[in-house]
Amino acid sequence: MANTLFYRAADLKEACALMAQYERRARILAGGTDLMVAINRRLLLPEVLVYIGNCGLDYIRVEGKSLIIGAMTNHDSILRSALVKEKAPLLVEATRHIGSPSIRNMGTIGGNLVNASPAADAGTALLALGAKLNLVSVSGVRQVKVEEFFTGPGKTVLKPGEILQEVLIPPQNENSRWAWYKLGKRKSDICSVISVAISLEIEGNLCRYARIALGAVAPVPLLAKRAGSLLERQKIDKTLIAKAAKAASEETTPIDDVRATAWYRRKVSENLVKRLLSQILE
């Protein structure tokens, strides 16, 4: 018999107070597309649900030069946003392949991150974009990089009582190039077998920076740092692309599961990074 308490927080302050009061006993309810699945499967029965749909966390705006997206913003809003399309088209492309229309109407960017699936498509995209996250609690706001946020499957650096408030995406400039690929067993409502997001900045013929991110090939959405650093301050050619792709594959630590074997994931990681880098530099 469930004795769960349900709170519809009136604002962020109340949500923080509730999370401070109940700490680990409470779960944030956003769109529910992951949480309710776990509840239906009897994997989870939270003592307290704190719904944050009325806390004013549904927004997309530009502050300074960064693009800021509130944690309660659903995938459909991101997909339709002219602002996200202009400032972070990579995120739009990744979002297009999340779930299906009805899932995108409910599922939120914050939920996609906090659920901390190694296959989280928004996570992979935001890693490549070098995004930061604002985490809020009664003691204030702290900021973490996306690559520091995930600590394991379903695990993040969120402390008891903390709430993911918003995502900050740094400006991309006219030299920014990107590519995205999601490999799934079907087109919709499917967990990635592998996803790859790449963001590069090329000036003249030199790569100023490179961020290569891969989903579903490690316990967390993975930023392949060594692969990225191989490209930086270099003129990228075919040989270097092959080297970076191999490095990215070596950075993965995939497992065998129902979707693919570890061997396959490693092999295809290399091929996809190679393909996307070639695509960007064509």
Add this chain to the structure above:
Amino acid sequence: MPTLKLKVNGRDYKVEAEPTATLLEVLRDKLLITGPKVGCNTGDCGACSVLLNGQLVKSCITNAFISDGCEVITVEGLAKPGELHPLQKAFYEYYGAQCGFCTPGMLIAAKALLDENPNPTREEIKEALSGNLCRCTGYVKIIEAIMAAARELRETGGVIAGKEVS
């Protein structure tokens, strides 16, 4: 148990539910509105699809209290009793159903599409139905039915967005 208010197919309800209940459980078990089906119960099959304030959602993974104060349309609300919505008529005429289990969800997903886009391409219909599985007949006849219903609604200027559907 806490209570919530819903307007379903134009009628107001006040109902008690567990805080972990889904909108689907409230509709089927409390309100006895059984058009939306329990398929996978994990948000994969779309048999439970309903419109929540006009938005297509999977009611099996929608917490009931998220929908507190909202308006819900299920397949029962597509047309007046004894009448068929153009989509329902087209599904019938084009053999868009076999066992019928996925049909309530298919119809609702199709309505969500046509409310926004009265003249969809075949590809747009496929995308709109991408969260709904049919395991009997396949999708060709369903897509043809939706194209036909869209045509009819455009030609007759039928109101599809509102509750009043002729």
